[in-house]
Amino acid sequence: MSFGPTTFISAAGSTPVLVIVIPLLAAMLAPIVSRIHRSVGWYLATTATFIAFLLSLSLLYTVIDGGTVSYRMGSWAPPMGIEYVVSYFNGFVLAVIAFISFIITLYGKKSVEQEIPEQKIPFFYSAYLLFIAGIMGIVITGDIFNLYVFVEITALSGYALIAMGKDRKALMASYNYLILGTIGATFLVLGIGYLYIATGTLNMNDLMQRLPEIYDSTTVITAFAFIMVGLCLKLALFPLHIWLPNVYTYSPSIVSALMAATSTKVMAFVLLRIMFTVFTPEFVLEVVPVTKILIVMSCVAIIMGSLIALGQTNIKRMLAYSSIGQIGYITLGAAIATETAMTGSLIHILNHALMKGMLFMVVGAVVYKTGIVNIKDMEGLGKRMPWTMAAFTIGAMSMIGFPFTVGFISKWYLATGAIGAGMWYLVPVLLVSSIMTAFYFWRVVESVYFKGRSARIDTLKSPHHSDEAPFGMVVTTLFLAGLCIYFGLWASGPVEVAKNAAAFLLGS
Amino acid sequence: MTEWAHPGVIMLVGTILIPFLKGGVKKSYMLLIPLVALAATYYSTPGTTVWVYDYMGLKLVFGRIDALSIGFSYAFCIMTFIGGVYSLHLDDDRQHIAGLLYAGSSLGAVFAGDLLTLFLFWEIMAFSSAYLIFAGKFKNSTKAGTRYLLVHIAGGLFLLAGILMYYAESHSLAFNGFTPDGPGGATAFYLILIGFLLNAAVPPLSAWLSDAYPEGSITGSVFLATFTTKTAIYVLIRGFSGAEILIVLGIIMTLYGILYTIIENDCRRLLSYHIISQVGYMVAAVGIGTEFAINGSAAHAFTNIFFKGLLFMGAGAVIYVTGTRKLTELGGIYKKMPKTVVLFMVGAFAISGFPLFSGFVSKAMIIGAAHYEHMAWTTMLLSLTAVGTFLSVGLKLAYHLFFRPNEHNELAMHKAKEPPTNMLVAMAMAAVICILFGVYPKALFSMLPFPTDYNPYTMDHVTASLLMLGFTALAFYIVLGKLNPHKTLSIDTDWFYRKTGGMFIYFINSPLLKIGDLIAGVVFTAVPNGLIYFMRNPLGAFKIGADTFSLAISGSDRRVKLRSRIKREKAIYPGDNIKHWPIGSTVVWVAVFLLACLLIYFV
């Protein structure tokens, strides 16, 4: 064995697989090394997600410089072997996912130590890393069955993670999600099976080449219907969202943050991927009227999500319903299917991951410090946790769509895209949801800053003790809050990438 | 980028240091910021466009410098300085910061050369000004502030929708005059107009102003009275000069405001209605749209900033020392605070349009503009408002606030004294400007967008004004007994969202949630559970159903038999009580979804 320079070059060529393998290896190491000390698991997770983030970034740069990267597992040529493909489109999403996972991991040390029973921490990190590996696998794979496998990996580790929540209801939430997730996955695999029957291939590129000839076949259309329904369940499109609020509410804080920032977004990504790179824009626009259905569904999701969020008293639940509305934005952009709207949709994957991840991190910090999840009990928190609440305010502003925050960028592109496609009637939907968002976030901000202290807070701690969350939590939260503004001000970078990705998806 | 410092950005950035400074340094620093901004305004070159940035391929213009924007910048900077002096005694960083952010963002909106930049500063204005209302700490401040903020967010969204429509068609964000047949069509035109009109407090979009400003902090309300409405006038001049609908709206505004002032009891709420009324003049002038009218509009905005600021400062001083703002609880305190009274009266004379005070000049310009354009109704109604203004501020408010003998005000009387020196100094500065503009109108004219050699001091004009004022006073004296204030509040269009807002929440919490629960119960529980129940033994269920049906229609002879049969069938029917599982319902939904998809795809 010799480690010449070629070794590193070829190792660099293997980045697409290393992105998955490193979290996977770390996931397996975690239960072993955590026996040394309970915090080793955290260090391992942080390192692994950091490396994965760097790798995904380098992949994104490779793609920007030299176009789509294809990687063959075991050197088996597709369509026989499994292929990993990194294009503008998924390279972007991959980097986003890796970044958010890294930040959330960095954030989570104390929160995990507090919320997870000590003997379970090694397994927690194992499942956690497995979840991340699975999500990145979903994004990067070019093989539709492999995609299903990763969906299952993610889901299974997800069930475990949710079940580790403190509340006993977490078990129930996890169980419900397990059943529904399995149903979704079953639909997905059924659809994939039909596609395989019809074409004899599982490679996405190959499918894209072979499918157009048989677009009118019953098998293909049925397959598409199955996949759509399965994915809509997985991405919690209203009214298939029922599993989501419980999951976000009862799982451990860090898991809520991670799942809110990544899992549904990745499923939305899969939807886009299948709609536009397994099938073609012609299919979804002309052969079957799926985009029209999806527009209606998205609008319903946007409005209903925001409306239900208005009535929530538990802040985690409120954020969960808000997510249901925001997922509507992503699918809406995809359904309009013009380049601008699609850019909005893709950029919203990044933006919503930033905002929602951050908001859940804030809630996590509040829970860590005070155990409060009820909005009414949060009165007076503004004085006690000024930095955390500042981050929350920024997140809220961004969710409302304050100019030069990330939320504004997505809305701008979605709205101009909608008008550009002649669907100006979607603009009121976006704006009405904005004002509803303002309503329900304002309730929190108001009770945090402009009300007296709630009795609950007064009983918590002695006044001379610092009430702010631990340094690591605050810094990471603020960092994301900063990014919400940074990417709002200097949006050109991500927007460029998202634009290219949109163009790539629409095949122009 | 030329060597230009954005006065607005100077204020916005300047706020950063405030929390870190202490004592005298902080105070002088806070006064320095508006002065630096003023200097920056002085050194701006009219007719240039600077600070242009590219943002996602959009051209953002932060510095459109011309006579109009410079004029507004001067007025805003000076008023920020005066407001700063007025709030100098206050030890509340957040309020100082919010005030400066508010002023800075207004300046940002004034210099904005494109719609997106405008929208940005528009929103910062809404949020920072909302804080000044929250800081009021009166009984209703928080609620009023929330209403204020939400109304402004809604208005901002109208503006945004208009901008989006405009942008989607023209692919340009240039902020110039709008026409109904321009890019985006009438929809964009009216959406943007509504956004602007909301900030200009045009009825029925005006209730936020009279609702929130009285609840603002004493020092904050000086800023509030200055920026939002005047910035709205600025953007109306930019975008909608000559839009005839504005004349009608402006006249309605003036009269509407005046009518409310006459029956109002809260002194700051009264002044708030005066803002609406005075802004009505400017809106009408924008609608007339001639160069002279635009000059008049800008001039009235400038004079208004100072005399309305002065009046709010005076009212604020009274509230500061007495702790009440109700006219019914005040009166007779002129002996205790004579300096305040004198300064307040300067403002009152200015707003009433006494010759040698600033309001005389600017009001004359607007009414004159309508006059030149042969608009008889406009001239008459605006003159009528002038009468009403003197009646309600110069006579009614001043009388009830300071002079009226009042037996019910012992507490206020006891507390009354001159306010802190800095307040008096600030008021004096504003008073000086009010008189300066009146005595030496050229100072005012030099700030206007178009050059003018107008002379307001013609003999007929002076006598006409004096006649109006004199006979108004006469009428006031005659009906004085009828004008006593009452312990009431006046409802306005905010009734709709204050009452309905509560109802909306109630509607959401109670009937909507109930209906929602009902629907959810049917959709997510009853139907799926029924289906699940049915699917356990379709044949048996069918039999039960058929028997139940025949039980309903058959004669009494078969009933006993049928009943026992149903009982027997139910006994052997499989399954126990169905517990509610969200899974079941979701699965049913999934099935419905799939069915719908397949149906739609294949049909």
Add this chain to the structure above:
Amino acid sequence: MKLSRKVKTIFFIILGLIVIADYFAPRGYPIFPWDTIPAFWGAFAFVGCLLLIGISKFLGYKLKVMKKEDFYD
């Protein structure tokens, strides 16, 4: 308000003087017919003032715009 006789007299003298001055004042841009009527604006103000008070009282009492102070509470 009880004004002394002296003040009242001075006030009316001033009013009279203004009316006289207005009668002699040259009219700058007479456009409308009433622009040339002497003391027109005095009459206008007097009538207008009473009218405004009347309307606002009508609004306040007859149209129930004025409510008790705890109306919204």
Add this chain to the structure above:
Amino acid sequence: MSEHIVIKRVSNFIIPFIQLFSLYVIAHGDISPGGGFQGGVIFGASIILYVIAFGMKDGRTRISEILTDFMNSIGVLLFAGIGLACVIMGGAYLEYTKLAGSAGEGHGSHAEHALHLAGHLGIYGIEIGIGIVVASVMITIFFETANTQDDD
């Protein structure tokens, strides 16, 4: 449990054979039916049989929780590690032939032999890894479910 003497005896007798058979299945996975999964299942079954016959306590002394946890991880690590080794040797992920290193370069029967061997050894490694994982997961699941019942 003492009354189940027959079961204990028979188990004692056949467990070694079952385990041997599982190793056989794993070892022949690359060229004939069988492989890591099947072998792992058989191995796991042997342990489960042992636990059924001798009880939980005895079972846990033989196969401790730590051991199964380690085996869980190590199996996957073996799998992923071999894949990673291929990458380090300059190939694609799981491109076993690269494991031959410099011996596999050039032409001739020697090099071919080396490549062949590397390929087989690579697959063996993977199979063993999978076998370990499957066996330990089966055992873990068995213990966990059995435990839960004990609790109630």
